[in-house]
Amino acid sequence: MIEVRKFDTLGGADHGWLNAKHHFSFADYYDPARTSWGNLRVWNDDLIQPKTGFPPHPHANMEIITYVREGAISHRDNLGNSGRTEAGDVQVMSAGSGIAHSEYNLEDEATRIFQIWILPDEQGGQPQWGARPFPKGDRAGKFVALASGIDGDDALPIRARARVSGATLKAGESATYALGKDRKAYLVPATGRVEIDGQLIEARDGAAIADLDEVIVTAIEDSEVVLVDVA
Structure with a gap:
């Protein structure tokens, strides 16, 4: 089963400094048919203007993965952690019992x-x-784990039996992801266009996938894709 969720059907809001699109119900956007996909609760597609960002705010009991597509994001939290994550790289925050952090585009x-x-x-x-850092060349033509709670993965750790993977594909190239019919996947091309089982998924569309042993992704044009595998 593959349900393609076109980019222009996503919820969202334009706050000026932030233009956010929501694949699932979030903030003031609510769609009872799109509240989650297995244990995947949020997938936000955010455009953050220069010298702006999210001021300090709290989180608890959530694994929050940030995949930077363009530019860079700067993190600071109340535990003393700070860092700058650039395009192509990934940061993970396990909120656990509670943490307050800020995220700014200082670029x-x-x-x-x-x-x-x-x-x-x-x-x-x-x-x-x-x-x-996760150099895009290292995931050329194949899926590479970026964040994972599955044993054996060389990735940023998360506290869920889930995996966030990325792949870069040249036009005409295919990559296979072993999913399993007891799992769910959600795939979004950051750039390009891909095809899965005869269905076209364009840049920033979402594909909700279930009941497949494997997912075969074929690039129609040069593409960068991100896939989340959850229970």
């Missing part, structure tokens, strides 16, 4: 991110933050 250009929230397997725990 001279707009920043584009995917922010992905996954429900943790257990509540509470010590909050953590981390970031890591």
